[in-house]
Amino acid sequence: MKVEAMVCHAPGEPLRLELLDLDGPRDDEVLIEIMACGLCHTDLSQIEGKAAPYPFPVVVGHEGAGVVREVGKGVSSLAVGDHVVPLGIGECGECGNCRSGKTNLCEAWLAEIAAPQPRFSLNGQPVSSYTGVGALARFVVMRERSVAKIRQDVPFHLACTISCAVATGVGAATRTAHVHAGASVAVFGLGGIGLNVVQGARLAGASQIIGVDINPARAEQARPFGLTHFVDPADGDPVAQIQVLTGGGADYTFECVGHSALMQQAFEASRIGCGCCTVLGVPPDGEVMRIVPFNLQLGRTVKGSFMGNMKGRSELPGLLDHYVEGRLNLDELVTHRLPIARVNEGFALMKSGAALRAVVSFADA
Numbered sequence: 001m002k003v004e005a006m007v008c009h010a011p012g013e014p015l016r017l018e019l020l021d022l023d024g025p026r027d028d029e030v031l032i033e034i035m036a037c038g039l040c041h042t043d044l045s046q047i048e049g050k051a052a053p054y055p056f057p058v059v060v061g062h063e064g065a066g067v068v069r070e071v072g073k074g075v076s077s078l079a080v081g082d083h084v085v086p087l088g089i090g091e092c093g094e095c096g097n098c099r100s101g102k103t104n105l106c107e108a109w110l111a112e113i114a115a116p117q118p119r120f121s122l123n124g125q126p127v128s129s130y131t132g133v134g135a136l137a138r139f140v141v142m143r144e145r146s147v148a149k150i151r152q153d154v155p156f157h158l159a160c161t162i163s164c165a166v167a168t169g170v171g172a173a174t175r176t177a178h179v180h181a182g183a184s185v186a187v188f189g190l191g192g193i194g195l196n197v198v199q200g201a202r203l204a205g206a207s208q209i210i211g212v213d214i215n216p217a218r219a220e221q222a223r224p225f226g227l228t229h230f231v232d233p234a235d236g237d238p239v240a241q242i243q244v245l246t247g248g249g250a251d252y253t254f255e256c257v258g259h260s261a262l263m264q265q266a267f268e269a270s271r272i273g274c275g276c277c278t279v280l281g282v283p284p285d286g287e288v289m290r291i292v293p294f295n296l297q298l299g300r301t302v303k304g305s306f307m308g309n310m311k312g313r314s315e316l317p318g319l320l321d322h323y324v325e326g327r328l329n330l331d332e333l334v335t336h337r338l339p340i341a342r343v344n345e346g347f348a349l350m351k352s353g354a355a356l357r358a359v360v361s362f363a364d365a
């Protein structure tokens, strides 16, 4: 079939609308019509060539939501008409990692990303799908294990955010760091991911949630998500400011920007003896994080988190229950909705800091 998609042909180039070829679903696959897609900083890093694991030309977009339109004959858990989110990380449910109860990094998925198989093509040439999804297309084909069924009463432009921003942030607080009730938390970077760490920490019962950002407007924007204190680096060393606010260092810190100097600050702002620093931001290719070993030996830990350590099929859909029941704020997360034709503007809004989450849709065109 022919599918409209926004394609990035080379690093730094704006996305262009193209008509791609897409083969229909095989036995264990489904065809999904994408109804909305959130724009993420990692999409931008791929487009700009800064952290670009997929070859160009590429269809980015990994925060989609849509409707199943066709199912392969071996598919048992999904049906035509289901509302779904395609997953950057699948869940087979059977491998050692899936059964471990410790990680969301399915081994079948790890094998898949080691040898990605492009589903789109243009004039016979392969076109990559970023994270294996490529949701800035009208339709995508996904394996059954890489699709999560969601409830139908949440609009697509909000539901889509669970598949990256909300899972990554809320999961980092609740499934990676395991923030405890009464804890102090410091979040470096209050964009779409950082705000979800903030609301994840609130969900976990943290009593002090400090945000660090160079954009002072974030102080007010982050309050509805649960922020209690704001640190502006223009007022002095953020590590020292956090140490004063928390009486020595935060129980949990999170780096959500993808900047190695900030990772070091987040680590050093965690409490001596038991502080835990979780690294979420994706830095440019080749950047490394520096740690003074003695600061680690002082009892701190560093953790990494990918998609909030949340399993895509069995755990992700529950995030929408939190939204419907009033425990998660998605309404103020999605600050901009644009037709797909204005996707480049959407990325510019995110890069400038004007947008927390910009969501695009073919249906709004």
Ligand SMILES: [Zn+2]
Pocket: 040, 041, 042, 043, 062, 063, 164, 165
């Ligand atoms: Zn993302």
Ligand SMILES: [Zn+2]
Pocket: 091, 092, 093, 094, 095, 096, 097, 098, 105, 106, 107, 108, 109
């Ligand atoms: Zn698995």
